[in-house]
Amino acid sequence: MLAEIKGLNEECGVFGIYGHEKAAEMTYYGLHALQHRGQEGAGIVTSDKEALHIHKGIGLINDVFSEGQIKNLPGNSAIGHVRYTTQGGGGYENVQPLVFRSQTSGLALCHNGNLVNAFALKSNLEAQGSILQTTSDTEVVAHLIKRSGHLPLEEAIKQALGMIKGAYAFIIMTEDTMYVALDPRGFRPLSLGKLGESYVVASETCAFDLIGAKYEREVKPGELLIINEDGLRSTTYSSPMSRTLCSMEYVYFSRPDSNVNGLNVHASRKVMGKQLAKEAPVEADIVTGVPDSSISAAIGYSEASGIPYEIGLVKNRYVGRTFIQPSQELREKGVKMKLSPVRGIVEGKRVVMIDDSIVRGTTSRRIVNLLKEAGAAEVHVRIASPPIVNPCYYGIDTSTKGELIAANYSLEEMRKEIGADSLAFLSVDGLESSIVKEDTLEQGICHACFTGKYPTEIYPDTLNPAYKE
Template identity: 50%
Template structure:
């Protein structure tokens, strides 16, 4: 189903402990964060005097199938799972990055996108810097290495004063572990306590997996430093307009995670209840597009009193359909990955709940599949508003012309996918569902075009294609 979904960004993990196997804990932590990136994985380790890194293409279990990185006395480790929102899907672009500079070794893992990366990269190349990758994360590494500040903490802060956009970082030297969250807080990052050590991770589910106790979220504009003296907090920038990506609650994060005080599972359940209140559809059964639409579908069923059923069965062993390069293979992969359960949907009016519609291609195939299985009618409900604007902060969105809600009304989308009716959750309904986070503390730019931070629209692409980036009402119509 990934062919018609936003692609996850990346997941980062870091651990500092003299009592635990840090490489093994990074491995399990990355397993818990696998949903955030499936193209590559990597783990870096340090024993206090030396550093090593192992990276590869594929899932965590594939990359570390034979062994984990190891050195005697290792007590710091960071890890990364990646989906390439910037930079090609190549081995050279895998993370964590590791470089040697005048101050020793440094390793870095990054989640997010820098909106001024091209400008910074061009400037540094003109000044003689050499880049080994095509990813924006290497810009941060170069800035740290070039800084004339004395301590590592000062070097990191000095580099972050130049970058714009979204970044959650875990940074490792031979003796320190650092976690950073950008001043807007676009991406999640949290802190956990494990025995006498500390853990930093993109989501709390990774803390649960390694047995760490959740302590708190890293605040926007905060840098935490973990070394032999324990954990210390440094405010490197005033928190600007807080703008956590609301899609963490809609789709990206694992349901068992808690982000900025809000349970992801609870938010998705409430989205389904809001959908039922808004749409007021009547039907015989509620089904979901598994797995991302299931929690909202259960909420819809609870609120509407319409029974929930498994009308679509997912093949959990098919793997990653989005790696298929040819459209014919993509079309086949949808049929292989999902199949309608005829005994559940035949002769019934069906409400189908999904979390989003990006391009509309997959939704149409699923509606047709259900009707071929005998469904009398398919009413589609989407637990997010229409996606009409591209994201620049770490989500893979096409140019705006490829987003179906940017060019078509809700009725036109309904006709295109073949549904008997179509209802998107309203922006207000979405806000009501995410009860524990203030409205102004989340980013809704992909729905309403209100970008909370700078975008790369000064570059040539934006200037030459105004249609892609023009503002449009969030209703998609």
């Protein structure tokens, strides 16, 4: 039996704005646009040039913030974060942004990603006398900054970033300055925009659209942006390496209306669907996608195959995501609450069901059953990504091979396990050809979860024990 785990857990989302009179309000709306990236906690820190002000809590944006709480966050600069637990576990103390205060100033920071050497760094810091207040790997960076002696803050940040390894997009804020950094390989999406004369930074460009900001450019791998009253200045803290942007941003994580590395996510998913139709054709009557992240690929599959696209599954918008349910039994019931088959569409039909990925197979099995219970004559499952056969150490919560159905079963065994009439995945080459284009800003994606080719050293002996195989 596979180990019981949650589903494909999301990364986090970060947002920052500098020089806007309604900074807290803009951040609140920006985080709303990024809510799909994290639903366990949210927080906002603002600066009024004199002090840092924070409000954060467990739950969705609307659970954490009220209109009154937003008004109690003064200042024209703010950073915000929506969180899904990767390394560090849950709990209020791990909700970001994290704030650290000294006798001279304050420091707030938030982070999307995962540090593969955090466990070793924590051990070294504790041996030197540091007392860590959270179990989050994000706190490590604050300690490294403060232990840089009397270096100017910009240099201390560069030095700290040079010591960490892994995937990260950081926004760091003091009373008067905002610092923005992306890891040297650019695992994470991070974009720069402008709202009037204000600078805006966000994990996804959909946050710009919501507040009316104009997209300027991507933050570059190894780049450090310094934003203050003098404007924006760009420097580097590390030589950029070949970019290895997380392929799952295109497959699952990012919203379809976002642009990632110069490519629209919806358009990229359609290309994946078309490529999947070429690689894994099947005779069928209708194509349907699992809402929401698979709809674009399903449309692409339909267009390439000539099989009509239909809405065969409807999502209940008022049910929380099933992977946050506390037990396997509740998660399986949650799938039925979350998705409903359209009997009048699928009954008696040979259905091609497009999904973005399979982690442990539980959800796929349940959806196939739903379609067959609604009268589908056949259900052919097509996955718009390759089989996930390796754990991710860069911010996706799949930490051991024992959790992954594709790492433990053959294709035919997986087909039987989920109850499908046929099963096929997009190839690695097919995925890469769909999202790596000559005119994109930086070439290259990370596909370690599919191939086992990790772009960085993983430090298996120094990872958090929960991340070991």
